[in-house]
Amino acid sequence: MAGLRRSLMAWAALLKADIVALSRSWVFRGWLIALALTMFFGLTAALAAGRGGAVPASVLTTMHLSGFLVVWSMVVIVLSAGAVSLEADMVSDGILSRACTRTQYIMAKLVCRAGAVLLVFGVTSGIAGYAAWRYAVADVTPATLAAGILVVGLAMLMLVSLGVLLSVALNNAVVAIIGLLLLWYVASPVMAFLGAEHLSPAALGRDLPALLRDRNAPQVVQAVATPSSVTVTFSKRLDARTAEAPSGISVEGSESGLATPGTAVYDADRRAILLGGLDLKPGETVTVTASGVTDVGGNPVSPASDSVTATVPAQPGEEPGKRTAQAAADPDATTADPDATTTEPAGTTPAPGPRADRTLPSARAGDRQAPRVLQVTAAATAVRVVFNERLDRESAEIVDNYVVESPPGTTRNPRSATWEPTSRTVTLAGVDLPEGETVQVTVRGVTDEAGNAIGRRGNSGRWVEVTIWKYVLGFLAPTIVFSVLAVAWFSRRDL
Amino acid sequence: MPIIETHNLTKIWANRVIALNGVNLTVEPGRVFGLLGPNGAGKTTLLKLLLGLQMPTAGTARVFGQRVTPNASGIRQRVGYLPTNPRFPPTMTPITYLDLVGQLFGMGKQERKPRLASLIRAVDLLGAASRQIRGFSTGMTTRLGIAASLMNDPELLLWDEPTAGLDPAGRKYTLDLIRELGRTKTIVVSSHILSDIDRVAEDVGVLHDGKLIYCGSVRDLKRTLARNDVDLEVDGDDALLDRWVGSVSRLPAVLRCERTGDAVNVLFEPGAPLATTMGAILVSASEMGVTVHSVVTTKGQTEEAFLRLLEVDQSHGFQRAYGGAPPVANGVGGAAEG
Numbered sequence: 039m040a041g042l043r044r045s046l047m048a049w050a051a052l053l054k055a056d057i058v059a060l061s062r063s064w065v066f067r068g069w070l071i072a073l074a075l076t077m078f079f080g081l082t083a084a085l086a087a088g089r090g091g092a093v094p095a096s097v098l099t100t101m102h103l104s105g106f107l108v109v110w111s112m113v114v115i116v117l118s119a120g121a122v123s124l125e126a127d128m129v130s131d132g133i134l135s136r137a138c139t140r141t142q143y144i145m146a147k148l149v150c151r152a153g154a155v156l157l158v159f160g161v162t163s164g165i166a167g168y169a170a171w172r173y174a175v176a177d178v179t180p181a182t183l184a185a186g187i188l189v190v191g192l193a194m195l196m197l198v199s200l201g202v203l204l205s206v207a208l209n210n211a212v213v214a215i216i217g218l219l220l221l222w223y224v225a226s227p228v229m230a231f232l233g234a235e236h237l238s239p240a241a242l243g244r245d246l247p248a249l250l251r252d253r254n255a256p257q258v259v260q261a262v263a264t265p266s267s268v269t270v271t272f273s274k275r276l277d278a279r280t281a282e283a284p285s286g287i288s289v290e291g292s293e294s295g296l297a298t299p300g301t302a303v304y305d306a307d308r309r310a311i312l313l314g315g316l317d318l319k320p321g322e323t324v325t326v327t328a329s330g331v332t333d334v335g336g337n338p339v340s341p342a343s344d345s346v347t348a349t350v351p352a353q354p355g356e357e358p359g360k361r362t363a364q365a366a367a368d369p370d371a372t373t374a375d376p377d378a379t380t381t382e383p384a385g386t387t388p389a390p391g392p393r394a395d396r397t398l399p400s401a402r403a404g405d406r407q408a409p410r411v412l413q414v415t416a417a418a419t420a421v422r423v424v425f426n427e428r429l430d431r432e433s434a435e436i437v438d439n440y441v442v443e444s445p446p447g448t449t450r451n452p453r454s455a456t457w458e459p460t461s462r463t464v465t466l467a468g469v470d471l472p473e474g475e476t477v478q479v480t481v482r483g484v485t486d487e488a489g490n491a492i493g494r495r496g497n498s499g500r501w502v503e504v505t506i507w508k509y510v511l512g513f514l515a516p517t518i519v520f521s522v523l524a525v526a527w528f529s530r531r532d533l
Numbered sequence: 534m535p536i537i538e539t540h541n542l543t544k545i546w547a548n549r550v551i552a553l554n555g556v557n558l559t560v561e562p563g564r565v566f567g568l569l570g571p572n573g574a575g576k577t578t579l580l581k582l583l584l585g586l587q588m589p590t591a592g593t594a595r596v597f598g599q600r601v602t603p604n605a606s607g608i609r610q611r612v613g614y615l616p617t618n619p620r621f622p623p624t625m626t627p628i629t630y631l632d633l634v635g636q637l638f639g640m641g642k643q644e645r646k647p648r649l650a651s652l653i654r655a656v657d658l659l660g661a662a663s664r665q666i667r668g669f670s671t672g673m674t675t676r677l678g679i680a681a682s683l684m685n686d687p688e689l690l691l692w693d694e695p696t697a698g699l700d701p702a703g704r705k706y707t708l709d710l711i712r713e714l715g716r717t718k719t720i721v722v723s724s725h726i727l728s729d730i731d732r733v734a735e736d737v738g739v740l741h742d743g744k745l746i747y748c749g750s751v752r753d754l755k756r757t758l759a760r761n762d763v764d765l766e767v768d769g770d771d772a773l774l775d776r777w778v779g780s781v782s783r784l785p786a787v788l789r790c791e792r793t794g795d796a797v798n799v800l801f802e803p804g805a806p807l808a809t810t811m812g813a814i815l816v817s818a819s820e821m822g823v824t825v826h827s828v829v830t831t832k833g834q835t836e837e838a839f840l841r842l843l844e845v846d847q848s849h850g851f852q853r854a855y856g857g858a859p860p861v862a863n864g865v866g867g868a869a870e871g
Contacts, residue, residue, distance in 0.1 A: 040639075043639070044639030045606075047636055047639050048606070048636065048637045048639065050636075051633055051636035051637055052637070055622070055625075055633050059622065059624060062624055125622070127620050128620035128621055128622060128623075130581070130586050130616070131616040131619045131620045131621065131678075132619070132620060132621040132622055132630070132681075133622075133637070134586060135584055135586060135609065135614040135616065136609060136614075136634050136637040136638060136681075136685075137606045137607075137609045137610040137637050137638045137639065137685070138606055138609075138637045139603075139604040139606045140603050140604055141604060142606075529603050529604060530588065530603070532581075532586070532587040532588055533581070533586045533587065
């Protein structure tokens with residue numbers, strides 16, 4: 039116990055000494071000053087230029103993160119590659135001739151340098167990310183921001199560990215720094231040779247916008263119709279240019295036929311488009327299709343939910359109502375899905391065959407719960423959809439009941455659907471899925487064995503290829519290897 | 534149990550330089566052991582191997598009975614090391630550096646702070662206690678190194694050339710300190726300054742070209758390698774001096790008498806009565822009108838013994854690899870093998 043206490047005390051003393059030395063280093067101080075100035079002026083300029091919604095948050099955040107990958111990495115290289123080699127002349131006399139181990143010394147160096155770099159990176163990236171998310175065009179989510187920051191943070195961590203390793207392996211600080219600069223900036227061919235090109239700074243900088251951008255497709259949530267207008271509400275903010283383009287949305291009345299809106303005004307706060315200049319008949323059902331609309335990240339509306347129906351009030355003064363719309367769209371909705379809203383995306387309109395089964399006696403007798411999708415998984419050419427209960431085989435094996443999108447917004451057509459009752463799984467085979475893209479499956483028209491049709495809630499699932507892990511593992515594994523090598527190398531070195 | 538024990542300790546740098554060659558050394562507790570050798574003999578390498586700062590190419594080193602490894606902090610916990618021309622973290626002050634050293638030794642604040650204060654005072658660095666080490670002179674840095682080596686109140690001190698670069702006062706201070714500390718601790722002091730070792734060490738190991746060519750007591754070294762010769766400083770014209778040197782050479786107990794300018798060296802036969810022969814030489818000088826300014830006997834001088842050792846070692850030539858064993862003393866100081 040006393041040995042452990044002494045060991046921890048020695049390590050903490052070394053760590054503290056290195057923190058003090060680092061905080062007095064002009065390289066570190068200069069870095070902080072330069073970073074603060076460039077962040078202030080860069081963000082101010084970018085946000086000022088982007089006032090009015092021209093600069094997406096993903097671009098702003100990429101600028102900041104790429105700054106670490108390209109410019110500030112030089113400082114990180116100097117701080118890490120000089121960690122041991124810059125004090126090689128005194129480490130033997132002043133430090134390691136006392137009662138501490140080399141492992142303690144290297145671990146203190148690693149923790150101090152990595153901690154300092156990550157602290158500076160984390161704080162500045164947090165500020166930049168928040169500013170971008172708050173003030174720029176929000177094509178990112180907190181989760182994607184966190185993922186992007188995490189990935190670049192891990193890249194910095196790997197750089198620090200490689201720097202400390204070189205500083206241990208090479209006695210000369212200048213040689214270590216130049217070596218690491220060369221390794222870092224010409225890493226692409228080496229990484230490509232190793233089959234890990236995505237880990238090179240250039241490739242990472244290129245992929246960052248995609249990693250940061252929100253890739254969820256917007257969905258049509260609701261439509262409210264009046265004789266002269268239709269208000270369509272979406273699940274997320276839209277790109278105003280596409281939202282206000284007349285060609286982006288079509289309106290078709292059950293009696294008046296296809297109508298062209300005279301105006302399209304996008305209300306960003308309500309996430310709604312007000313289509314004006316229409317001449318609809320009272321009591322008729324209108325179908326609104328928003329196929330040409332994208333969100334601020336450029337994601338098109340999901341084909342599975344790009345349409346919505348609404349009913350024009352029959353009497354003047356009648357509230358554009360829910361019941362009317364609901365009755366027109368889905369008379370049994372309350373039976374199958376108690377949570378169904380007043381309007382319903384056209385994509386979930388019951389299919390003729392299976393939906394008829396919803397009135398089977400068994401449904402009325404006992405099970406009144408609609409089936410739900412529990413899980414979606416995807417392989418190269420197949421998608422598996424797991425449900426919470428056994429389905430009616432006939433409806434489950436109708437391939438048209440499944441909309442497969444990969445990436446969300448791009449429909450992929452499976453060739454067959456096979457129901458496996460034991461695992462309550464439908465396998466959609468023959469789907470040509472692009473590599474590394476999210477797969478989204480929306481189910482409609484499927485009923486359970488009791489005849490309850492799948493509703494709007496729980497009718498879709500998403501399988502996301504965990505792209506972040508290839509970065510996390512790709513950076514974390516070398517970090518651990520480099521750190522262990524640094525300790526092992528230093529333990530064998532003559533001082 | 535010996536405090537230091539090495540077996541066949543060998544260090545070869547990058548397959549190019551042989552720094553140490555099969556050193557077998559034993560240092561007993563409570564002794565002041567002098568490590569003598571010319572520059573480049575391997576003294577610093579030997580001390581660094583004993584601390585685990587360097588890895589032996591072959592052989593082993595044991596300190597306090599434990600095998601020395603790079604991570605053997607338990608050994609260094611009991612050792613105080615003073616390097617040659619030490620280098621310490623330049624941005625630290627004596628207070629912060631000694632505080633760090635105390636923490637590395639696991640000393641609590643209550644023990645650490647008073648100790649560093651008393652040591653700073655003892656090495657006369659009070660006036661510079663808050664100054665950065667980067668501006669220190671060699672003497673100040675060495676004094677700080679002495680304080681650091683004593684921070685943990687060690688059982689064993691390894692001091693590498695502690696008087697290097699010091700002025701006469703600093704040198705005297707350091708040698709007096711070694712004598713003082715030698716009463717309670719085991720000390721290994723390396724130096725190429727023979728008189729320093731002569732003043733403080735009881736036992737001595739002589740390193741030459743990485744080989745330990747002598748290990749034993751200082752007294753035995755002098756006795757073993759003693760030469761019966763005398764140096765005289767004389768005055769007179771050349772012809773007169775040559776005649777006088779010739780007459781001295783003919784004295785019965787004199788093996789050889791040589792003159793180089795005003796310096797004359799007289800070598801006596803082993804066992805010759807020194808006083809009688811010297812009397813005859815001085816009488817001869819007086820009779821012939823040669824002025825004798827000084828008479829210096831080299832017998833008993835460590836420097837002479839040391840140089841003699843080096844000569845003997847070199848004269849062994851290729852035998853040094855096999856049977857050319859150096860003088861070995863049987864004293865408590867230790868033993869050496871060839």
